[in-house]
Amino acid sequence: MHVADALNSRQSIRDFLPAPVPLATIRRVLASASRAPSGGNVQPWQIDVLMGEPLAALKTRMRERSPAEVEAMEYDIYPKDLPAPHRDYRFAIGEAMYARLGIPREDKAARRRWFARNYQCFGAPMALFCSVDRRMGPPQWSDLGMFLQSVMLLLRSEGLDSCPQECWAVYPQTVGEFIALPPERMLFCGMAIGQANREHAVNDLVTERAGVDSFARFHGA
Numbered sequence: 001m002h003v004a005d006a007l008n009s010r011q012s013i014r015d016f017l018p019a020p021v022p023l024a025t026i027r028r029v030l031a032s033a034s035r036a037p038s039g040g041n042v043q044p045w046q047i048d049v050l051m052g053e054p055l056a057a058l059k060t061r062m063r064e065r066s067p068a069e070v071e072a073m074e075y076d077i078y079p080k081d082l083p084a085p086h087r088d089y090r091f092a093i094g095e096a097m098y099a100r101l102g103i104p105r106e107d108k109a110a111r112r113r114w115f116a117r118n119y120q121c122f123g124a125p126m127a128l129f130c131s132v133d134r135r136m137g138p139p140q141w142s143d144l145g146m147f148l149q150s151v152m153l154l155l156r157s158e159g160l161d162s163c164p165q166e167c168w169a170v171y172p173q174t175v176g177e178f179i180a181l182p183p184e185r186m187l188f189c190g191m192a193i194g195q196a197n198r199e200h201a202v203n204d205l206v207t208e209r210a211g212v213d214s215f216a217r218f219h220g221a
Helices: 004-011 022-034 052-063 086-101 110-121 138-157 166-170 173-177
Strands: 045-053 126-133 161-165 185-196
Touching: 004 022, 004 185, 022 045, 022 086, 022 138, 052 110, 052 126, 086 126, 110 138, 110 161, 110 166, 110 185, 126 138, 138 161, 138 185, 161 166, 166 185, 173 185
Parallel strands: none
Antiparallel strands: 045 126, 126 185, 161 185
C-alpha cells in the first residue's frame, strides 16, 4: 500500500469485528514501526499487547467499575482552556459522531454508555498500551507519537484498523497494575486493533481537516 493511501484510509474505528489479529502480524508491525524517528535514537516507547484471555479479563474489570471511579490522571488529555479553533474542531467531531449514532445532546446517559465502549476497545480483539519512562520529556513524547502513527499506518498495510485511545489515561493505576508496569513507567495511551465493522454507521464518519492555508505559512515562495 502506498503511504498516502494508508494515511488517507486510516480512521479511528469505533466498532470492530471479533476476528483475531495474528501474533506474527503485530510483531511484524511493531518491528517495522521501531524505525520511526527518534531523537538521539533514544527509542522511548514501551509496548504491551493484550489479546485473548488477558484482554477479556481487562474488559471484564472495566465493565465492573462504576463510571464515578476515576483515578488521578498523570497528564491532561486536552488543555484545560482549549482555545479556538481547536476547541471548535473537537466539538464538531463529537456532534457529528453522536448524530450518526442517533444520540441527542440531551441524552447524557446514552452518551455515557457509548463512551464506556472505549474501555471495551470497541469490541476489538487486540489492545496495545504504550508507556514511557517518567524521566523522559516532551521530545521523547513526540517520539511516541511518531512511533504510534507508524504502527497505525503499518496496520493499514496489513488490512487492519485501529483506534488510538488516550482515554485510558483516566485509569493509569488500573492498567498499570494489570500489565505490571514498573513504577518508573507512566501509561501514555492505549490503542484498539482489529478489523473495522463496515456495517456500523459510526465507521462511516470521516473527520474534516482544516485547509493547509489555515495552519501553514510558506516563506520565500
